[in-house]
Amino acid sequence: DQQVKQNSPSLSVQEGRISILNCDYTNSMFDYFLWYKKYPAEGPTFLISISSIKDKNEDGRFTVFLNKSAKHLSLHIVPSQPGDSAVYFCAATGGATNKLIFGTGTLLAVQP
Amino acid sequence: GEEVAQTPKHLVRGEGQKAKLYCAPIKGHSYVFWYQQVLKNEFKFLISFQNENVFDETGMPKERFSAKCLPNSPCSLEIQATKLEDSAVYFCASSQSGRTDTQYFGPGTRLTVL
Numbered sequence: 001d002q003q004v005k006q007n008s009p010s011l012s013v014q015e016g017r018i019s020i021l022n023c024d025y026t027n028s029m030f031d032y033f034l035w036y037k038k039y040p041a042e043g044p045t046f047l048i049s050i051s052s053i054k055d056k057n058e059d060g061r062f063t064v065f066l067n068k069s070a071k072h073l074s075l076h077i078v079p080s081q082p083g084d085s086a087v088y089f090c091a092a093t094g095g096a097t098n099k100l101i102f103g104t105g106t107l108l109a110v111q112p
Numbered sequence: 113g114e115e116v117a118q119t120p121k122h123l124v125r126g127e128g129q130k131a132k133l134y135c136a137p138i139k140g141h142s143y144v145f146w147y148q149q150v151l152k153n154e155f156k157f158l159i160s161f162q163n164e165n166v167f168d169e170t171g172m173p174k175e176r177f178s179a180k181c182l183p184n185s186p187c188s189l190e191i192q193a194t195k196l197e198d199s200a201v202y203f204c205a206s207s208q209s210g211r212t213d214t215q216y217f218g219p220g221t222r223l224t225v226l
Contacts, residue, residue: 032211032212034214034215036217041219041220042219043203043217043219044203044217046215046216046217049214051212087153089153089155091155093211093212097160097168097170097211098143098145098160098167098210098211099171100145100157100215101157102154102155104153105153
């Protein structure tokens with residue numbers, strides 16, 4: 001039972017354009033969402049988070065949008081840079097636990 | 113320290129042998145988490161601690177896996193009698209406090225069971 005889904009295994013974008021990564025969830029108890037970036041042979045690096053009381057959070061080139069009614073969130077990266085090429089994971093938590101439930105990741109390739 | 117530290121970086125064990133992994137959380141962080149990444153992109157939660165107390169162990173295969181976080185020592189994850197399916201990257205993460213605090217991850221320990 002995959003509670004957090006990233007349906008696009010990969011995405012290719014030109015340098016300078018916008019990258020949009022999507023994530024869907026099924027559990028209504030989730031109330032805090034995070035995006036992590038991961039390079040090969042490294043641990044996930046935190047990028048940005050959003051609480052369910054908000055619908056948007058922005059940090060520099062990164063913006064996360066949350067649509068609670070659709071149980072959908074997205075990460076926008078603009079402008080995209082070659083150094084952004086990595087696997088991006090969406091994660092969620094909620095209820096009594098503090099564990100993160102991860103999506104299966106989207107491999108972003110930013111072409112120079 | 114400023115980063116989550118994990119040792120060793122790589123660990124190779126024969127099937128049936130014991131494996132022990134270590135994690136030093138960021139100084140001042142009260143929560144420690146262990147996750148297992150088996151296939152390339154699938155993370156599975158194992159266990160979390162609040163200081164030295166188990167907070168959530170719902171992900172732990174209890175018959176062979178155990179974990180501890182003792183005062184003034186690195187946290188540890190131990191696998192008794194390893195199996196081929198335990199081959200994975202094990203990540204430790206820590207957070208300062210509370211459920212909505214960001215979890216910061218270490219570089220991982222790659223366990224290979226032959």
